[in-house]
Amino acid sequence: MGTLRYAASRLLQALGLVLAVVVLNFVLVHAAPGDPVETIAGASGGMSPELMAQLRAQYGLDRSLPVQLGVYLGKVVQGDLGYSYFFNLPVTSMIAERVPATLLLVLSSVLLAFFAGTALGVLSSRKPNGWLSQFITVLSLVGFAAPVFWLGIMLVILLASVFPILPVAGMRSIDSAGGGLKDVLDVAHHLVLPTLTLSLVYLAQYSRLARSSMLDVLGSDFIRTARAKGLADRVVLYKHALRNALLPVVTVLGLQFGNVLAGAILVETVFNWPGLGRLAFESVLRRDYPTILGVLLFSSIVVVVMNQLTDLCYRFIDPRIKAS
Amino acid sequence: MPLLRLARRATLLWAALMTASSLLPLPASAAEEQPRRGGTLVIGSTQTPRHLNGAVQSGIATALPSTQIFASPLRFDDKWNPQPYLAESWKLADDGKSLTLKLRKDAVFHDGKPVTSADVAFSIMAIKANHPFTTMLGPVEKVETPDPYTAVIRMSVPHPAIVLAMSPALCPILPKHIYGDGQELKSHPRNTTDVVGSGPFRVTEFKPAQRIVLERFDKFFLAGKPYLDKVIVNVTPDMASLVLGLERGDIQMLPFATLPTDLKRFANDPKVSLTPKGYDGIGALNWLAFNTAKKPLSDVQVRKAIATAIDKNFIAKALMGGFATVSDGPLVASSPFAVPDLVRYPLDLKKAAEMLDAAGYKASANGERFKLTIDYLPGADDQQKNVAEYIRGQLKKVGIAVEVRASADFPAWAKRLASHDFDLSMDLVFNWGDPIIGVHRTYLSTNIKPIVWTNTQSYANPKVDELLNTAGGLIDPTQRKAYYATFQKIVTDELPIEFINQVPYHTIASKKVGNVPATIWGPLSPLDEVYLK
Numbered sequence: 001m002g003t004l005r006y007a008a009s010r011l012l013q014a015l016g017l018v019l020a021v022v023v024l025n026f027v028l029v030h031a032a033p034g035d036p037v038e039t040i041a042g043a044s045g046g047m048s049p050e051l052m053a054q055l056r057a058q059y060g061l062d063r064s065l066p067v068q069l070g071v072y073l074g075k076v077v078q079g080d081l082g083y084s085y086f087f088n089l090p091v092t093s094m095i096a097e098r099v100p101a102t103l104l105l106v107l108s109s110v111l112l113a114f115f116a117g118t119a120l121g122v123l124s125s126r127k128p129n130g131w132l133s134q135f136i137t138v139l140s141l142v143g144f145a146a147p148v149f150w151l152g153i154m155l156v157i158l159l160a161s162v163f164p165i166l167p168v169a170g171m172r173s174i175d176s177a178g179g180g181l182k183d184v185l186d187v188a189h190h191l192v193l194p195t196l197t198l199s200l201v202y203l204a205q206y207s208r209l210a211r212s213s214m215l216d217v218l219g220s221d222f223i224r225t226a227r228a229k230g231l232a233d234r235v236v237l238y239k240h241a242l243r244n245a246l247l248p249v250v251t252v253l254g255l256q257f258g259n260v261l262a263g264a265i266l267v268e269t270v271f272n273w274p275g276l277g278r279l280a281f282e283s284v285l286r287r288d289y290p291t292i293l294g295v296l297l298f299s300s301i302v303v304v305v306m307n308q309l310t311d312l313c314y315r316f317i318d319p320r321i322k323a324s
Numbered sequence: 325m326p327l328l329r330l331a332r333r334a335t336l337l338w339a340a341l342m343t344a345s346s347l348l349p350l351p352a353s354a355a356e357e358q359p360r361r362g363g364t365l366v367i368g369s370t371q372t373p374r375h376l377n378g379a380v381q382s383g384i385a386t387a388l389p390s391t392q393i394f395a396s397p398l399r400f401d402d403k404w405n406p407q408p409y410l411a412e413s414w415k416l417a418d419d420g421k422s423l424t425l426k427l428r429k430d431a432v433f434h435d436g437k438p439v440t441s442a443d444v445a446f447s448i449m450a451i452k453a454n455h456p457f458t459t460m461l462g463p464v465e466k467v468e469t470p471d472p473y474t475a476v477i478r479m480s481v482p483h484p485a486i487v488l489a490m491s492p493a494l495c496p497i498l499p500k501h502i503y504g505d506g507q508e509l510k511s512h513p514r515n516t517t518d519v520v521g522s523g524p525f526r527v528t529e530f531k532p533a534q535r536i537v538l539e540r541f542d543k544f545f546l547a548g549k550p551y552l553d554k555v556i557v558n559v560t561p562d563m564a565s566l567v568l569g570l571e572r573g574d575i576q577m578l579p580f581a582t583l584p585t586d587l588k589r590f591a592n593d594p595k596v597s598l599t600p601k602g603y604d605g606i607g608a609l610n611w612l613a614f615n616t617a618k619k620p621l622s623d624v625q626v627r628k629a630i631a632t633a634i635d636k637n638f639i640a641k642a643l644m645g646g647f648a649t650v651s652d653g654p655l656v657a658s659s660p661f662a663v664p665d666l667v668r669y670p671l672d673l674k675k676a677a678e679m680l681d682a683a684g685y686k687a688s689a690n691g692e693r694f695k696l697t698i699d700y701l702p703g704a705d706d707q708q709k710n711v712a713e714y715i716r717g718q719l720k721k722v723g724i725a726v727e728v729r730a731s732a733d734f735p736a737w738a739k740r741l742a743s744h745d746f747d748l749s750m751d752l753v754f755n756w757g758d759p760i761i762g763v764h765r766t767y768l769s770t771n772i773k774p775i776v777w778t779n780t781q782s783y784a785n786p787k788v789d790e791l792l793n794t795a796g797g798l799i800d801p802t803q804r805k806a807y808y809a810t811f812q813k814i815v816t817d818e819l820p821i822e823f824i825n826q827v828p829y830h831t832i833a834s835k836k837v838g839n840v841p842a843t844i845w846g847p848l849s850p851l852d853e854v855y856l857k
Contacts, residue, residue, distance in 0.1 A: 032732075032735070033731075033732075033735065033736040034738055034739040035735065038735055039735045041456070041776065041777075042734055044383055044456035048456070048458050049775060051456065086374055087374055087375070087516070087532045087533075088374070156565075160572075161568055161571070161572075164572055167574075168568045168569055169569070173574075174366050174535070174575070269561070271565075272560045274533075274534050284733070285734065285735070286735070
């Protein structure tokens with residue numbers, strides 16, 4: 001199958017997937033008890049039935065669910081994600097405002113998890129029964145098993161309260177004016193804790209994966225050949241073994257993007273990081289349907305695209321896959 | 325001694341390194357009486373405002389910033405006395421059907437336009453049409469403007485709540501030249517962007533669900549005020565990180581704190597002041613609501629038995645760490661209309677069991693009389709969930725099996741209450757100053773509606789309706805109080821609600837903050853007198 005035809009068919013699949021995700025999200029979100037007008041009435045400390053009816057009509061909530069879904073899909077096709085019921089702002093602009101924060105957090109976490117995790121995995125594969133390897137194994141088991149929010153809280157207590165070297169929450173200092181190098185450093189400073197928290201779980205996974213993958217490759221014939229040729233240990237390890245061992249790690253990297261995005265919801269909530277995850281979480285609490293659906297749609301597109309890219313990359317990295 | 329000095333020096337050095345301003349702690353003798361000008365006050369808040377226009381949105385989330393941005397005709401001191409604000413003087417007519425406001429002549433909006441009676445007239449009609457508190461300005465028919473600085477509010481019936489309704493939190497004066505453009509007021513773009521009022525601070529940044537930056541308005545009509553250069557409202561849904569922020573000095577003031585653990589922690593902190601003052605106007609009550617339309621709670625004896633099985637003192641002292649005070653009636657104790665002559669139900673488990681027997685609910689072989697469910701408002705465990713769990717334990721002792729029904733979030737709980745799908749529910753409801761605004765709604769039989777925070781108890785007593793309606797139309801406070809006294813007696817006797825405690829709202833502030841707000845509206849009033857030492 002040609003790469004182009006392959007890409008086209010994958011694109012079609014992806015579109016169908018996104019449509020299914022939208023419909024499923026719509027149904028699930030509306031299945032939760034309570035509606036946005038009740039929440040708004042609650043935030044107001046009570047409201048007259050006339051006012052509530054007026055709001056329901058204004059938001060189109062008085063129509064049947066299939067009609068609402070139809071209207072929503074019609075708008076989405078035109079690129080219109082609607083208005084937030086709660087904030088009365090366009091959902092697209094709210095998402096656009098929050099995307100950079102989430103991307104920054106997710107990318108920094110994925111990169112840290114990938115590089116540090118792989119490094120640890122390789123390190124521990126060199127002497128699989130040595131003390132360093134044992135230590136890394138224990139560490140990654142803990143990282144793997146600990147809940148993200150617990151890790152976050154522990155890190156906050158340690159690094160922001162007991163040893164107050166890092167800020168507790170937020171993306172910038174409270175009184176920062178924004179802009180300039182100072183701002184970049186300020187954001188970087190605030191990024192440390194959430195990145196550490198979000199990456200720890202994945203770091204553990206990568207280190208386990210890299211370790212077993214390395215051990216696998218190191219036991220294969222061509223490594224023995226390379227060693228027999230008298231190549232230096234370093235060359236064998238990094239040039240021959242690592243390249244091959246990395247393949248499954250890269251695959252997982254792409255597939256896990258969605259997981260990291262999901263993990264970001266927790267981390268953003270714990271650290272008050274003004275990203276998409278927090279927006280989604282708070283919108284659910286408010287039954288702010290357009291915002292929830294907008295964020296979910298956006299995230300599902302990102303995940304689908306990432307998966308497609310991974311598949312394409314995979315074909316590129318390992319030519320044997322094309323043949324099948 | 326040298327060791328101590330060394331340690332102190334190290335602390336000082338550490339402090340100097342940690343704070344950019346490197347301000348060393350001043351000796352205690354340099355007590356400042358004179359408010360100092362300048363500085364930034366960071367307020368931590370868990371409440372997310374939808375927008376900043378308090379004329380079309382009630383609730384503490386919007387009121388906190390709105391009262392900084394928009395001035396109102398009157399403000400109130402800590403004893404419920406009205407004070408001049410945009411209005412220099414005011415006169416409620418003897419028949420109670422008109423309120424004349426004489427405005428000061430030097431007030432301007434943030435865009436430089438003067439504040440006139442036209443703005444007042446526009447705002448009052450806008451609030452009447454859009455504000456969720458429909459009873460607040462319900463009787464207002466029109467506002468006359470005989471001259472630019474006189475506004476006469478005309479009402480169809482005597483309306484005593486009108487003076488309190490002129491408060492900053494309830495009556496922000498909007499600029500007519502901006503909001504009078506015919507656009508829908510509840511979704512007006514200027515509610516969020518480029519908000520213009522005539523209050524002490526103007527908005528320079530509003531990031532929804534993140535922060536609001538307010539800067540001193542140099543042409544504010546009260547000379548020399550505000551003292552602060554800047555007020556930042558830092559919005560975080562998580563109270564724990566706000567508390568941590570206050571400890572670290574990132575935040576200087578935390579209003580609406582109730583958690584006993586937080587309060588206990590700060591009560592002994594020499595760097596922090598803690599005050600329960602400033603919440604009389606809101607008048608928040610934590611209570612157990614009965615669905616009186618359902619059996620067996622439709623039987624007043626059953627409700628009384630339940631009340632007799634609950635020890636409010638234990639709740640206030642043990643569950644709330646002694647920071648809350650017990651509540652026995654529908655009005656907060658500080659309300660001018662609250663009376664001590666109420667029907668009370670001291671804890672007596674034996675008597676409670678006997679009452680249930682007498683009501684015909686004898687215990688079956690397994691000791692159980694009947695089953696009930698109890699809901700609670702999520703997100704305020706200290707006031708709600710913990711009390712619900714305690715009540716479950718207490719009622720079990722008298723043979724009532726109670727199932728605690730957790731709701732995932734506010735909308736889920738609100739849905740149950742609104743559709744009257746509950747037996748018992750914990751609830752947290754505000755008096756909002758005048759009983760007309762926040763108390764009548766819970767007891768009037770005409771207000772049994774499918775909406776949360778109405779008369780969801782389905783309580784109906786024609787006598788109570790009559791008392792409330794009459795008291796709501798009387799101008800003389802003494803007369804009014806007499807009607808409310810009878811009302812309070814009846815309601816505590818018929819018990820549509822078991823009143824439990826006054827919500828122990830506290831303002832936690834750094835000792836550096838001077839004039840921590842303590843009027844009846846506390847943090848929901850202009851912070852023009854707050855300063856940083």
